[in-house]
Amino acid sequence: MKNLNVAADQKKFPEHMRPLGSSAFRFRCHSGVGCFTRCCRQLELYLYPYDILRLKKRLGISSEEFLNRYTGVVKGANPCFPSVVMVMSDSAEKTCPFLGEAGCTVYADRPSACRTYPLERAVDRNPSPGAAREFYFLTNHDYCLGHGEDKEWTAKEWVRDQNLQMYNQMDDLWAELDTLFADSATWRGEGSAGPRQLLAFMVCYNVDRFRQYHNVQKLLDQSRLDKSRRRLIERDDEALLEIRDDIYRQRDPERPQ
Ligand code: SF4
Numbered sequence: 001m002k003n004l005n006v007a008a009d010q011k012k013f014p015e016h017m018r019p020l021g022s023s024a025f026r027f028r029c030h031s032g033v034g035c036f037t038r039c040c041r042q043l044e045l046y047l048y049p050y051d052i053l054r055l056k057k058r059l060g061i062s063s064e065e066f067l068n069r070y071t072g073v074v075k076g077a078n079p080c081f082p083s084v085v086m087v088m089s090d091s092a093e094k095t096c097p098f099l100g101e102a103g104c105t106v107y108a109d110r111p112s113a114c115r116t117y118p119l120e121r122a123v124d125r126n127p128s129p130g131a132a133r134e135f136y137f138l139t140n141h142d143y144c145l146g147h148g149e150d151k152e153w154t155a156k157e158w159v160r161d162q163n164l165q166m167y168n169q170m171d172d173l174w175a176e177l178d179t180l181f182a183d184s185a186t187w188r189g190e191g192s193a194g195p196r197q198l199l200a201f202m203v204c205y206n207v208d209r210f211r212q213y214h215n216v217q218k219l220l221d222q223s224r225l226d227k228s229r230r231r232l233i234e235r236d237d238e239a240l241l242e243i244r245d246d247i248y249r250q251r252d253p254e255r256p257q
């Protein structure tokens with residue numbers, strides 16, 4: 001259940017990864033399957049910034065409270081920047097904190113990894129001119145009985161059914177930033193958990209704190225954004241997350257202007 005990224009010139013995928021293209025796959029997940037909610041336990045569930053934004057809104061808490069109560073920081077695929085994971089409950093079953101008796105209690109706002117399964121997504125970040133290319137692969141937990149059901153989907157249909165479009169769009173923006181953060185030069189020798197990394201972590205994951213950050217107003221003042229976009233950013237968390245990239249591409253928020 002990972003968002004994969006593929007280099008522009010990598011035309012071949014590993015042997016076990018066959019892009020689905022337009023071919024169909026069989027899958028259906030419902031409360032009648034014997035494995036129902038089995039996949040919501042003992043998970044290494046990576047959370048992306050947009051996942052956190054959706055979940056904290058759903059729960060009516062701040063991003064900081066969400067981070068403190070439900071997440072942990074781990075060393076993931078990025079060698080220079082930490083990843084965020086959901087902390088499982090400390091019960092014997094180690095369930096997701098949002099698993100209830102009848103299933104997921106945050107279903108409409110569940111993280112992108114939960115809604116993408118049984119697919120994995122890869123994005124060619126540097127396609128020749130035109131829209132970025134995405135690829136979907138079928139994946140399978142060995143205990144998952146959903147693959148034995150008779151409902152057929154194409155990847156396109158699955159993306160639509162699971163309301164993945166906005167998640168993919170926001171995750172792609174995040175992936176670009178994550179690539180920048182994977183370059184040790186970005187941190188100017190400060191190493192992990194230095195001031196620049198702490199600031200970047202706040203900007204990316206703690207959207208409420210980012211909104212309060214004194215430099216946001218200054219950065220907006222210096223930007224070439226038109227008034228309507230600025231007004232949108234001032235009240236809309238998604239719009240604020242979207243300008244993170246511009247901020248990091250144009251200037252390091254802590255660099256003297
Ligand atoms: S294991 Fe598969 S079929 Fe079972 S609940 Fe999870 S996704 Fe659905």
Ligand code: SF4
Nearest residue numbers: 040096098099104114
């Ligand atoms: S967020 Fe929902 S779907 Fe995802 S692991 Fe937790 S309970 Fe399961």
